[in-house]
Amino acid sequence: VADDAPLLEARDIVVAFGSFRAVDGASLAIRKGEIIGLIGPNGAGKSTFFNCLAGERQPASGSIMLRGRDVTRASPEDHALLGLARSWQVPAVFDDMSVHENVMVGAFLRHPHAAEAAAAADQVIDFTGLRPVARARSGSLGTPARKRLEIARALATEPEILLLDEALAGLTPTEVRAAIDLVRQIHARGITLVIVEHVMEVILSLAHRAVVFNQGKVIAQGAPRDVVQDPGVIEAYLGR
């Protein structure tokens, strides 16, 4: 992939549920090293678009290129192997497993032997600040640790690009600031990020570019400070 080619590029993505188009011709090009903030009202199609980017849903039309390869119809596993990881809006951790075991699930992608996966998981647990709860049952965690575990499991797959879908939702302001620090450290490791987030402080302090979804379409994008003042964007939020 040439240096200026997008790391991930979605073109004209359409996802329909019956006659309703949840994603209606959305395009987005993500360059290496960017932090993109994806915003928009509830029901705008952000999570459905993420599902397409991660290979969990095939669009009715449109194309997705990841590191120069057409992955429009590729499986989530193929996306992961090519270096794309995501967290879910609804946390999908295995409650009965320990934190360390959950992170190992991610680490197995690159480390087929259990001892290596365990060691790789240990590094991610230290990096994400989960060491104090590494042996705890995942189902016993509070919201902040659970959100961190989601991110840790995604990081354990050693991604080049990480999609976070409301990974900071439900956190107190203090916890949000700690999570912002974690996202900065992830970015400092050279990982490209796309974050869906409702807390504008997060978008304003982290994102290089804000992309606004409304009714399945990208209605605005640009510098976060400009985008949040765009009359069309304000109208989209108030119109629902």
Ligand code: ADP
């Ligand atoms: P967002 O993440 O921006 O809040 P979603 O992508 O979750 O939006 O949803 C976009 C729209 O598609 C919503 O109206 C939602 O109800 C609808 N939708 C999402 N998933 C499904 C599904 N599996 N079946 C039917 N409708 C869906």
Ligand code: MG
């Ligand atoms: Mg969503």
